[in-house]
Amino acid sequence: MSPAVQTELERKRVRAHRRRQSKNWSLFLLFAGPNILLILAFIYYPLFSNMYYSTLDWRLGSSTATQIGLENYVAFFTSDSGLEVWRVTGIFTAGAVLGSMILGLLIALVLNKKIPGKTAARTAVFSPYVLSGVGVAMVWNFIFDPTRGGLSHILGFFGISSPEWYLNEDWSLFMVIIVYVWKNLGYCAVVFLAGLQSIPKDLIEAATIDRAGPIRRFVSVTLPLLTPTVFFLLVTNILFSMTNAFDILRTMTPTGHGTNTIIFEIYLQSFGAYQRAGYSAAIAVVLFFTLFFITAVQLRFVERKVHYS
């Protein structure tokens, strides 16, 4: 074969490869393009434009804005109102995550027993998780009403007067944590239940034969084997409680007094009374990096250190 023919063949092969490649590309873009475009336009573009807005002193709807560098960030991390948001977010997240995980684990332990009716019970316990946060919060608004609510009647039966859930900021925060835990604990219970069922039965039986009591069995066998589930739930619950609680917070405490977590503050600052769009964008950027950091820590450390059977 002469070199000329060889290069001719080579060129043909490259051309065929390119044709196939470009045919694949057009098909790929036909199949995945619309979704990729939507994600770029409504998730990535906002992420970066937020970073730009966050450097502005700018009211929503105003046509003028002033460059102020990182002042919005400084304000969020040092001003009293900014630190208050961190305090509220910390308490809400800790209460919501620990509350729903501990109660969820208790329910899962009970549901893990072989008793009839547990499938129906599992369904019922999970159901609040799929319900509208606004609807759920309206129901609890009625229950928490200090004079006519169901809870005030129950407390009155024991001779206790209802706390001022809506006037006292600390009680307000406690109230929204209760509602969030109520809505969320079924999710934790079902995930814990799946974790419990993946624990090999013979390990528990071996511990029983070694005369380990139920508490010893739980602490020495069940809990260590459950660590992957615990870490998974810890991370997802922190992420969820920092972002998903807005409907409950806004419906139960519309002004956000005592309950302005970071997500509520983003809304209140840009669409509430203040209309401080630049400041709101800065908080959104901080929230994104906080979530990114939590996820990165999970991927980097937690995935390796826990026990996977």
Next chain:
Amino acid sequence: MSLTRSRPPKDDAQRRGIAPEKKPKLTKAERKQMRRGGWLDAFSRQNLADTLLTGYLPIIVALIVIVLPLAWMVSSSFKPPSEIVTLNPTLLPQDPTAGNYSSVVDRVPLLTMFGNSIYVTVVGSSIKVLLAVTTAYALVFIKVPGRNFIFLGILVALMVPPEVSMLPNYLTITGLGGRDTLWGIILPGLGTAFGTFLLRQHFMALPKEMFEAAELDGAGHFRKLFQIAAPVSIPAIATVGLVTVVNEWNSFLWPLVITGSAEKMTLPVGLNLLQSVETQAGSYGILMAGAVIVIAPMLVIFAALQKYIVAGLTQGSVK
């Protein structure tokens, strides 16, 4: 697995023959131990007290805490104002009335809002599921350089909560003239990272032989997707679809931000409006009727299809 006493031992031995790794030779005592695992034994004499105290008692307490608020909501929605403000409330309405429901219709354009919610949920979810299916297919089966990089980009998008994008999206949609319109509610949420991720995992697990046979018959990507990959993945697609439906129906923040007039609001936003106008003590009945209207549809869908919904929402928890 419950092995009852009446089953002959031969059957037991056959079962062991089928799965020898899982069930090695059992001694008589061990077999007895296994039988005790049957649920009927929960009611045997020595276990009865244990079952009631550590099994049913906590479950009943949990169920009361979960179900009572919802029962209270339904019951109160049928109570006249006098039974709402009373200091001695009863669990069931003494004089049931549908007046609260007609009051809701008087206060807000309820039927329009209900229609908006259904429109947004159905159109939004259908497009999202279609996009998730085609994107996941492309990522798995159409070989182009850099597709793993694109997948990584989609994974990162999964981590960005919609709240972070709220302000820029508000400006974009307002700029496009989508403020206070139904398409303005739907459009920013259409890009789907969750569904793409879930279906990609599913498509990757499909046996390659299925597609090789179709390729020999000259099937292109469209046929492979819509005649093979999609039909065998109906349960996974249903899971993605149902989770999407639940999220779209309950979605609150974005519709709240982008709508202004009652005629364009979805139910959660409309109920928020209802709550801000109904501030009298006696109007809790009306608010409960509103809550029933937004909660009941999801409760019905969940009761009927809970298997798929639970699987989708707890995705990632079971390795």
